[in-house]
Amino acid sequence: MAQAPGPRALWVVRHGESQGNVADAQARTSGAGRLELDIRDPDVPLSGTGGDQAEALGRWLAGLHPDEQPTTVLSSPFARAAATAERAVAASELDLTIRYDERLRERDFGAFDGMTRAGIIDEYPEEARRRDLLGKFYYRPPGGESWADVALRIRSLLATESLRHDGERLLCFSHQAVVMVFRYVVEELAESDLLEIDRTVQVANTSVTRYERGDDGGWQLADFNGVAHLADHREPPVTEENDVPSPA
Numbered sequence: 001m002a003q004a005p006g007p008r009a010l011w012v013v014r015h016g017e018s019q020g021n022v023a024d025a026q027a028r029t030s031g032a033g034r035l036e037l038d039i040r041d042p043d044v045p046l047s048g049t050g051g052d053q054a055e056a057l058g059r060w061l062a063g064l065h066p067d068e069q070p071t072t073v074l075s076s077p078f079a080r081a082a083a084t085a086e087r088a089v090a091a092s093e094l095d096l097t098i099r100y101d102e103r104l105r106e107r108d109f110g111a112f113d114g115m116t117r118a119g120i121i122d123e124y125p126e127e128a129r130r131r132d133l134l135g136k137f138y139y140r141p142p143g144g145e146s147w148a149d150v151a152l153r154i155r156s157l158l159a160t161e162s163l164r165h166d167g168e169r170l171l172c173f174s175h176q177a178v179v180m181v182f183r184y185v186v187e188e189l190a191e192s193d194l195l196e197i198d199r200t201v202q203v204a205n206t207s208v209t210r211y212e213r214g215d216d217g218g219w220q221l222a223d224f225n226g227v228a229h230l231a232d233h234r235e236p237p238v239t240e241e242n243d244v245p246s247p248a
Contacts, residue, residue, distance in 0.1 A: 006162035009169040010211040010219065011070060012182045013057065013088075016050030017205045018080040024116065033119025041106060041113055042078045046087075053206040053230060054084040058091025060229030069094060070171035074161065076104035078175070084206065085173040096171075101161075103153040107177040110144025136198070137191045147194075150181045158185065176203045186211060186219050201225055 023035040037044065046054065061069060069092075075085035077100040089096045112120055121128045124142075131139040140146040161170065174182075180203065184194045201224075208226040211219040 004162070004217060005166040006158075006213070007165045007168050007170040008213050009068075009070075009222075010186070011169070011171040012179050012209045013084070013171065013173050014176055014179050014203050014205055014207050015046070015076075015078075015081040015084040015173060016053040016057075016087075017047045018044050018050055019047050020044040020080070021050075021205070022047050027116045028118075031118060033116055033122055035114045035116070037114060041109075045079050046083045050080065050084065050205060051087055054087035055091040057084075057206045057208075057229045058088035058093075061088065061092040061094065069169065070096065071168045072096065072165055073098045073171045073173070074101050074104060074157075075173040076100070076106065076175060076178075077102055078105055081106075081173045081175060088173075088206075101157060103157040104172055104174040104178060106175040107147070107150050108143075108145040109141055111142040112144065135191070136195060147177060147181055147184075150177055151185055154178065154181055154185045179203050179207075179209055182209065183221075183224070187221065204230075206230065 020035065020037055020041070023037040027033075027035045073085055073089060073096050075082050075098055081104070082098075082100060085098050089098060109115075111124070115123070127142065131141075137147045140149065180194065180198055183189060183197065184191075189197075203225055204227050206227070206229070208223060208229075210221075210223040210226065212222045214220045
């Protein structure tokens, strides 16, 4: 049986640390209900550390064997992901063209955008209870997206880009929730399996999740949340992610 068209390798990278990550950490520490960040989510830039992380990733890519290096790049158009892609590609000095695809964008938090868990519980107690009832995967914030909604985007992207990038090594720059949902879609995980991974692993900034084609033509997970390129970085790679309240 002929192998279905598609990339030989698929890489998904979370963006570098952003000013939103920094503001969220500060809000959590102080117990504030909202982040001190007067900018819409698509425009949130990288922090200085995030830029350094992106360049460290690029230097690491440059050091890979040519048969392992990515050959094409897709990125979320959100500023923090786009800047990560651009700085990583520039630092790698590889001949790569970046295309931007809105299906890789951050999950939409709707009315909860810019809020901490404490703020959501305080201002939207009924929604917090509804989220606890439905669970993280299917809960949709008012005006926002669930992880299941993100899965529909990823299925669409893989269907169209598999044809466009047949035989390539595809590198995607995206966001924390999208990285997790890639695992759900590509590995055909159950909801419970995905949530167990989410409970035990924090997706690091500029971490690499990588799939390779197996002999049977299916995807095999070669690396998850890899941060080898940050081993000598002066800052810790993991930044806690803002999210709607989780069950106690």
